[in-house]
Amino acid sequence: MIVRILGGGQFRVDDAAAAELNQLDAALETAVEHGDQAAFTDALTRLLAQVRAHGSPLPPDILESSDLILPHEDSSMDEVRKLLTDEGLIPG
Amino acid sequence: MKGTAARMGVMKRVSLVFKAKANRALDKMEDPRETLDYSYQRQLELLTKVRRGVADVATSRKRVELQMNQLNQQANKLQDQARKALSVGREDLAREALGRKASAQSQLDELQTQYAQLQAEEEKLTLASQRLQAKVDAFRTRKETIKATYTAAEAQTRINEAFSGISEEMGDVGMAIQRAEDKTAQMQARAGAIDELMASGALDDAVGGHRDDIQSELDMMSASSDVERELAKLKGELTAGAPKELEGAAPNGDGQGAQGYQAPQQSQQQQGPYAPPPPPQYTPSQQPEPPQQAEPPQQQAQPAGLPVSDLPGLADEPQDGDRS
Numbered sequence: 001m002i003v004r005i006l007g008g009g010q011f012r013v014d015d016a017a018a019a020e021l022n023q024l025d026a027a028l029e030t031a032v033e034h035g036d037q038a039a040f041t042d043a044l045t046r047l048l049a050q051v052r053a054h055g056s057p058l059p060p061d062i063l064e065s066s067d068l069i070l071p072h073e074d075s076s077m078d079e080v081r082k083l084l085t086d087e088g089l090i091p092g
Numbered sequence: 093m094k095g096t097a098a099r100m101g102v103m104k105r106v107s108l109v110f111k112a113k114a115n116r117a118l119d120k121m122e123d124p125r126e127t128l129d130y131s132y133q134r135q136l137e138l139l140t141k142v143r144r145g146v147a148d149v150a151t152s153r154k155r156v157e158l159q160m161n162q163l164n165q166q167a168n169k170l171q172d173q174a175r176k177a178l179s180v181g182r183e184d185l186a187r188e189a190l191g192r193k194a195s196a197q198s199q200l201d202e203l204q205t206q207y208a209q210l211q212a213e214e215e216k217l218t219l220a221s222q223r224l225q226a227k228v229d230a231f232r233t234r235k236e237t238i239k240a241t242y243t244a245a246e247a248q249t250r251i252n253e254a255f256s257g258i259s260e261e262m263g264d265v266g267m268a269i270q271r272a273e274d275k276t277a278q279m280q281a282r283a284g285a286i287d288e289l290m291a292s293g294a295l296d297d298a299v300g301g302h303r304d305d306i307q308s309e310l311d312m313m314s315a316s317s318d319v320e321r322e323l324a325k326l327k328g329e330l331t332a333g334a335p336k337e338l339e340g341a342a343p344n345g346d347g348q349g350a351q352g353y354q355a356p357q358q359s360q361q362q363q364g365p366y367a368p369p370p371p372p373q374y375t376p377s378q379q380p381e382p383p384q385q386a387e388p389p390q391q392q393a394q395p396a397g398l399p400v401s402d403l404p405g406l407a408d409e410p411q412d413g414d415r416s
Contacts, residue, residue: 003103004260007216007268009223025101032102047103060226063234063257068103069110083106 002058003051004066006075011055021050021068032080040077048073114259124251125244128235131255135228138262142221145269149217152276153210155283160203162290167196178326190322194315199286206279213272220268227261 001018004010013021024047031039047070058064071080100108121127170193177185234254238247 004107004264006264007220007271009219021103022101025103026099028102029099060223061230063227063230063254065111065114065253065256065260066107068101069106069260070103071106080102083109084102085109 001067002064003055003068003070005048005051005070005072007072009060010058010062010064010066011051012058013051013055017050017054021047024050025068032077032084035077037077040080044071044073044075110260110263111256113263114256117259118252118255123244124248125239127251127255128238131258132228132232132235135224135231135258135262138265139221139224139228142217142224142265142269145272146214146217146221148276149210149214149272152279152283153207153214156203156207156210156279159283159286159290160200160207163196163200163203166290167193167200170196174322175326178323178330183323186323186326187319190319191315193322194318198315203286206282209275210279213275217268217272220265224261224265227258231258 001013001015002010003013003021024043027039028043028047030036031043051070071083075083118127121130170189174186174189174193177183177189231254234250238250238254242250
C-alpha cells in the first residue's frame, strides 16, 4: 500500500506492517477525540517512524493516490481535526 | 479497509478527504479531456507559487541573518563599553552596558531559533517543489498519451487516476505553501519589530514581550546573574592583566626615567585622537607605583609618596610630564 506523509512525500509500505500501523492509528484517533496531547504526540511520532522504517520512498514521478495519509510531524491536534473534517485545510 | 465504518483511523479518513476533494473537482468537468488541460494549467500555477514560496522564505532567512549580525556587533560593542567603563572605575556604567548586552544576547538567541526554523522550512519547500515538478512532468506525459490514444469515453478511468494522483500532491504542496507563508509572516512581523527597536535604541526593554510575567521575571533574574558573572569575570581579567603590563613597561625605564615618563604625553600630542596608549596602570589609584618601576637604579629606597622633583639625577621634565 502507499502511504503519504504530508510534506514528506509518499512511501510504499509492505502490507505486513498494516496491523501495527492500524493499532497506532487507532491510538492517534482516540487521542484526537479526547484532546490528549501527550498521547497524540506519542502516537504520531511512532506512526511516522514506522512508515519511514518499513516503507521505501515512492519515486516522485509516479502518479498514484495514497491509501493512507499521515499528518506531518509538527502538526497540531487542531490541524489534524481540520484535516479530518475537510474544513478547507486543503486548498483549491 | 478492515476498520469499521465508525472507526477507520486518522490516516484513512484523511486520504478519503483528499479523494473527495479530487472527485468534486472532476465532477465539475463536462469533457474529461478538458480536465487534463485545466488541471495541467493549475499545476503550472502551483509550481510557480511554490517556487515563489521558496524565494520568500529565503528572503526572510537572509533578513534574520542580517539582524543577527547587527545584534552581534551591538553585543560586542556593549562588551567593549563595559570593559572601558570598568577600567575608568564606572561600575554603574559597566553594569548598564552588560545589562543591554544581555538583552541583545537574548534577542540573538531567539533569532537563532527562528533562523533554524526558516532554514528547515526552506529545505522542506524546496523538496516539495522538486516532487511536484516530477509529478507535473509525469502528468504531462500521461496527458498526451491519453489524448492521443483514447476517445473521451474510454479515457475516463485513466484521466481519473492521473487526476487524483496529481491532485493529492497539489493539496499537499498547497498546504505546505500555506504553512510556510504563515511562518514567514510571523517572523517578518517579529523582524520588523526588532528593526524598530534597534533603530530606536530601546532594545534593552525588548526581552520577549510575548512571554508571561513569571517567565520575564525569571529571565530578568537570570539576566542579572549573568551580569554579575560577567562583572566578576571582567574584574578578574582586569586585575590579572595589570601586573603583566607593569612588568612590560620596566625595561623601557632602565636608567632613562625621563623618556619613560614623557612617552605618553608625546604620543598624545603627536597622534591626536589615538589616546589609549597610556596603559591602565597609570590610573589614579595605582599612580604611586610607576616611579619605582621606571627608575630602579636611582631610587631603590625611594618612598612612593616622595615628589619626583626631589630626586637627584632626575631632570625637571618628568615632573611636568607627569602632572600637566
